Amino acid sequence: MKLQRITLLAITLGFTGSFGLAQAPENPPAEKKSLAPSGAKDPFAGSSEKDSARAEAYYNYTMGHIYEQQYEVSSNPDYATKAIEAYKKAYALDPKSPVIGERLAEMYWKAQRTREAENEAKDILKRDPNDVQSRRLLGRIYLRSLGDVNAGSGQSETANKAIEQFREINRLDPADTESALWLARLYRLKNEHDKSEKVLRGILKTDPDNEQAVEQLTQLLMDEGKSEEAVALLEGITVHSPTPVLLDLLGDAYTQAHDLPKAETAYRKAAEMDPSELSHQRGLGQTLLSEEKYAEALKVYQKLSDSMPDDSDVYLRIAQIYRELHQLDKAEENLMKARQYAPGSLEVMYNEGMLYESQGRYDDAIRVLTDAVTGIKGQSATMPSRRRSLAILYQQLGQLYRENQNYQAAIYTFEELGHLGDEEDRRARMMIMDTYRAAKDLAKALQTGKEAMAKYPADPGIRTSYALLLGENGQTDDAVKILRAQLHGDTSDRDTYLNIAQVYERGRHYKEAEESARAAEVLPGQPRDNEMVWFLLGAIYERQKFYDKAEEQFKKVLAVNPKNAPVLNYYGYMLGDLGIRLDEAQSLVERALKEEPYNGGYLDSLGWIYFKENRTADAETTLRKALTRESHDPTIHAHLGDVYAKLGRADLAAAEWEKSLAEWHRSLPGDLESDKVAELEKKLSQSKHRVAQKSATSDTKP
Secondary structure (H helix, E strand, O other): OHHHHHHHHHHHHHHHHHHHHHHOOOOOOOOOHHHOOOOOOOOOOOHHHHHHHHHHHHHHHHHHHHHHHHHHHHOOHHHHHHHHHHHHHHHHHOOOOHHHHHHHHHHHHHOOOHHHHHHHHHHHHHHOOOOHHHHHHHHHHHHHHHOOOOOOHHHHHHHHHHHHHHHHHHHHOOOOHHHHHHHHHHHHHOOOHHHHHHHHHHHHHHOOOOHHHHHHHHHHHHHOOOHHHHHHHHHHHHOOOOOHHHHHHHHHHHHHOOOHHHHHHHHHHHHHHOOOOHHHHHHHHHHHHHOOOHHHHHHHHHHHHHHOOOOHHHHHHHHHHHHHOOOHHHHHHHHHHHHHHOOOOHHHHHHHHHHHHHOOOHHHHHHHHHHHHHHHHOOOOOOHHHHHHHHHHHHHHHHHHHHOOOHHHHHHHHHHHHOOOHHHHHHHHHHHHHHHHHOOOHHHHHHHHHHHHHHOOOOHHHHHHHHHHHHHOOOHHHHHHHHHOOOOOOOOHHHHHHHHHHHHHHOOOHHHHHHHHHHHHOOOOOHHHHHHHHHHHHHHHHHOOOHHHHHHHHHHHHHHOOOOHHHHHHHHHHHHHHOOOHHHHHHHHHHHHHHOOOOHHHHHHHHHHHHHOOOHHHHHHHHHHHHHHOOOOHHHHHHHHHHHHHOOOHHHHHHHHHHHHHHHHOOOOOOOOHHHHHHHHHHHHHHHHHHHHHHHHHHHOO
């Protein structure tokens, strides 16, 4: 008891002092008692009653403070009620005290009696609109209320009220940097970026090294895509006042500006200055991953996993690295850890599906993504992320069905994608066009394209997809007309010129195809921007049997991207089909398969090279594996038929050639190769002739 009384006395004395300061006027009048005229009424008469009232106010205030502390410790609502009653008694005895009013308003807020808290603060401001402390209190009330208000008109109204208070604080007390920072945040919340930037630059004008202002302004600039301005701001400060936080932000800005080497340097410096802050290591790891420095990135994330053994994102990144390194078992092991710590995570499930696809486990991939779709569809339709998540999943699931040649399921899935909204509907229609094309149903593909053009006549993606279909149908001039209307006279024309070149190539107009590809090649850009240009030029030359020119173009691609799988395969197949440099041809195709181990076209190339090397057993095994991926490819069937013919299995050879011929007759006009069809018909005719001769010989024997 003695200790409690001493504590209570100390608190009382402390708050008495506070009140004395709060209530004392700025220039207290001098003592005049000695100057009072004789017989005049004593100005201090009755002071004992005032002192008693003030003492009682102090007592109730102190008791309110004690109850408030007990409420904070215990969360017992009885203490909140007692604190409010004590503050109200104190306020009734001393209604002009802003300190008591502020504590009462604060206690109302803590007790979740928001309206009363707001009203008390407003009452104080009615008496003194320039009371900065009361405006700070009201501003804090609105800030806290923002967290309890759903996005929409309610949140906007609360944000406006908070802005009003912090704007007044900024006017009354320009030196209050913390309130100015809150004002900038609120403007940013309202997407009033110009006002936010003005406040932040005002802070930096008087305090150029204010880290929080720099941080906010940097994030604001990056939100607006002004990465170069963000870089300039941060470089100017970090050159003389580097801090881990600012260096980390500099790394973010460099990343947005696509300057990954400088981003890596900034993150490394941040991590060196503050090794305990793991976000710097995360930034470094992600940058190394983006730079395809997989070994270094793996070391960073493995170190992070030691410090954060239950962080699913770390294991997810490790899994991605192992997938890029083609160590799929280790990738799966880490994905399972990621799923353990984040069950139901969309990103984890998405990557799990992609891993199964890389392993050729298409049924497992489809199962995982289907489960993910079911989980997301079960969420509330009002969740902001639901639509975006479903769009990602439907697109990937549909592509999986298409790659697995389940075209009807793919079309259904893309239709579900289209039901999400206009943006998704546009994308879905393009994918449905491509799916019908893959199924060799050009009539339905064109019909889908016409319907899409009618609904979205100005959409460049729809127009391009439809034009390419017209090109497939041999309507070259119509296709080119649509595509040329999309030329803008800038670097964005690269893709359009490539599409025009592709249409001409499919129509066997090789001169025009080359001219269009060259028009794309001369546009400004980085060497890697021309990968597709050189690939297409190589294909154009190869079609015309200009093999040296084709090889020159393929080498250009591989010089800037040695892992370009389509070029590695095309180049290797060309050499193998010519029967030259077979070791080199095999190496090129094997490199392509390292990137895409289950690609049916690449497996066919390798099987054909084995055939050219007289490795017929390997050729048969590889080609049969290719057919499990591309069962309707006429070239693979023809190659397998040739292998069987070489093995003396004429019946199997004829069966494969028949399948090949049937598939050629189902081919799109742009895919049909008449010389190969003629060659197949000749082989089948000769095969039937030999069978007939053999049968006749057997019949003439006694």
